[in-house]
Amino acid sequence: KIERTNDNTFIVHPDFGKHSGTIIFCHGLGDSSDGFSSIAESLNELMPHIKFILPTANSIPVTLNNGMRMPAWYDIVGLDITAESCDGIDSSAQRIIQLIEKEVENGIPYSRIVLGGFSQGAALSLYIGYQLPSDKKLGGLIVLSGYLPSASTFKLTTGLESIPVLHCHGTSDPVVKFDWAKKSEEFIKSKGATNYELKSYNRVVHTITPEIITDVTTFLSTYLPTITNKLKSPLEMSIKELKESIKNAGLSNKAFGFTEKKEFIDLLIDY
Numbered sequence: 347k348i349e350r351t352n353d354n355t356f357i358v359h360p361d362f363g364k365h366s367g368t369i370i371f372c373h374g375l376g377d378s379s380d381g382f383s384s385i386a387e388s389l390n391e392l393m394p395h396i397k398f399i400l401p402t403a404n405s406i407p408v409t410l411n412n413g414m415r416m417p418a419w420y421d422i423v424g425l426d427i428t429a430e431s432c433d434g435i436d437s438s439a440q441r442i443i444q445l446i447e448k449e450v451e452n453g454i455p456y457s458r459i460v461l462g463g464f465s466q467g468a469a470l471s472l473y474i475g476y477q478l479p480s481d482k483k484l485g486g487l488i489v490l491s492g493y494l495p496s497a498s499t500f501k502l503t504t505g506l507e508s509i510p511v512l513h514c515h516g517t518s519d520p521v522v523k524f525d526w527a528k529k530s531e532e533f534i535k536s537k538g539a540t541n542y543e544l545k546s547y548n549r550v551v552h553t554i555t556p557e558i559i560t561d562v563t564t565f566l567s568t569y570l571p572t573i574t575n576k577l578k579s580p581l582e583m584s585i586k587e588l589k590e591s592i593k594n595a596g597l598s599n600k601a602f603g604f605t606e607k608k609e610f611i612d613l614l615i616d617y
Contacts, residue, residue, distance in 0.1 A: 348387070354402035356383045358390045366395045367458040367485070367570035368449045370442060372467025374491075376416040378402040382464065385559065392563060395455075395572050399445055403467075406434060419470045420495065426613050432496040439474050446484075453593050460486045460561075460570055464554065465522060468492020472511075473500070476534065480505030484570040488562055489513040491552055494530040502537040512565040513543040514558045516550025580614040588614065 349357040358378035359365070373381045379400035386398035403417040410422040416462055422434035442461070449459055461484055463471045468489040473496060475487040482501050487509060494500060515527040524546065531544045545561060580588060586612040592601050597613060 349423070350379075352535050354379055356386070356398075356400040356402075358383075358386050358398040360390070360397050360456075362396045365454070366573045367393075367460070368399060368454050369460045369462060369566065369570070370399045370445050370449075371488070372401060372419065372461075372463030372470050373403070373417070373443065374463070374465030374467055375418050375422065376411075377464075379419055383483050383516040385554070387616065389563065389566070393566060393570070395573075396447075396518070396525065396566065396570055398550075401442065401445065404436065404505075418546075419466050435470065435496060437472060438470060442470065442474055443478070446482075447558070453590075456482050457485045458485050458570060460488060460566065462490070463492065464487025464490045465492060465552065468513075469495040472530070472534070475509060475511075476500070476502045476506055476537075477504065478503060484509060486510040486512070488565065490554055490558065490562075491515055492530075493518055493522055493526040493528075494534060497519075497530075497533055500537070502534065502539065504538075507538040508541045509539075510565070510569050511521070511539070513542065513544045514547065514561060515544065516547045516552065516555075518549050519552045526588045579580055580611045583614075585610065604607070 347359050349359060352364065373379060378400045384402055386400060390396060390398055403419045406418050407413040407415050408418050408422055410424060419431040419438040421431060423431050425531055439498045446459055450456060461471045461475050469492045471487055472489055472492060472494050475484055483506050489511060513527060514530065515524055517524045527544055531542055536543055547557060586606055591614055592598060592610060601610060601613055
């Protein structure tokens with residue numbers, strides 16, 4: 347159920363046959379996938395149909411920290427968002443997009459994938475989620491203590507204006523100022539966004555609180571609910587429908603070499 351890859355990506359797999367949604371969550375500056383792993387495991391207990399993917403950024407020199415190397419999605423020049431060069435953000439974006447595409451290849455539609463993160467990872471999620479092609483509209487974005495990076499190059503893709511966004515931000519955040527959150531919200535809405543919610547948390551600093559986790563859980567339950575549609579009987583399915591159902595159930599390996607329709611039907615009925 348728990349997997350850690352060679353590049354330190356932490357994955358919480360759903361129970362067998364239950365996977366119907368995925369969240370990709372990006373950590374903050376200097377952190378790793380470990381920073382959110384326990385929360386991901388807890389959320390998976392509540393929502394066993396969701397797969398959690400937590401990648402770890404490559405270590406790069408960070409100008410803000412005197413060139414010290416640390417896990418970062420892009421370079422940060424200073425504590426003023428208008429001063430950011432965001433060098434490296436596009437290569438990090440491509441890495442996250444590859445994770446999204448892999449989920450789609452495995453049968454999870456874009457509408458059942460949520461992208462999110464904390465701090466710099468939240469910023470990366472905003473940067474990616476609103477600028478994907480219009481036919482790759484995600485199910486939602488979760489922005490925890492984040493902001494919009496590289497605003498001067500930002501172009502909201504036509505057709506993605508209604509992506510649901512939950513932006514949670516403490517009013518006493520000394521790292522990513524709440525004012526940055528407000529300015530990001532206003533800027534993105536000025537570009538056409540229609541479903542952007544900024545929630546403030548009084549006296550909360552740069553952290554994730556139980557109240558924020560509760561709001562994240564509600565958001566995921568709303569936009570990645572358990573799929574309860576009644577399945578058509580295998581006896582009524584076409585070959586194409588049988589193969590698709592077998593793929594979604596994670597039974598492709600067991601169906602390898604099948605040539606007769608009855609074989610596919612029997613496999614699904616047994617399942």
